[in-house]
Amino acid sequence: MLREFAQEEITVSNAVKSLTAATYAASGGWGSAQKAVVQVLNATIRFYLNGTTPTTATGFSESAGSSFTLENEAEIIGFRAIRQTSSDAKITVSYLRKM
Numbered sequence: 001m002l003r004e005f006a007q008e009e010i011t012v013s014n015a016v017k018s019l020t021a022a023t024y025a026a027s028g029g030w031g032s033a034q035k036a037v038v039q040v041l042n043a044t045i046r047f048y049l050n051g052t053t054p055t056t057a058t059g060f061s062e063s064a065g066s067s068f069t070l071e072n073e074a075e076i077i078g079f080r081a082i083r084q085t086s087s088d089a090k091i092t093v094s095y096l097r098k099m
Contacts, residue, residue: 002035002096012045012081012089016053019079024095033095036076039067043089047081049074054082064089 008023024033046059049070054060061084062068070076076095083089 001098003099004094004096005030005099006033006095007093009090009092010081012043012083012091014056014083016080016082018081019076019093021077024076030099031097032073033076033097034073035096036070036079037067037094037096038062038070038079039092040064041090041092043087044084045081045089045091046084047079049078051078051080053080056082056084 006023008020010017019036024036026032040062042064044061044063046054046056046061048054048059070079081091
């Protein structure tokens with residue numbers, strides 16, 4: 001069974017953002033995050049899961065109010081996002097691991 005152990009809110013602007021390794025990495029004798037749930041709060045983002053840098057015109061698009069799951073550690077490490085419009089976006093990320 002996976003349990004939530006950490007979360008963070010990230011502002012996604014015109015500079016590419018990744019998730020915070022210090023938040024999802026192994027700590028306290030437990031393993032690193034095995035899954036993450038991402039919710040897009042207020043503006044559309046573009047993202048890739050393999051470390052590729054998205055642009056405002058390339059990458060998967062997720063609009064405000066949507067959510068998606070990063071299914072494994074490779075996707076968590078490879079997540080890169082940028083805002084799609086002139087407005088900064090905020091995402092909330094919940095990390096899960098076996099405990």
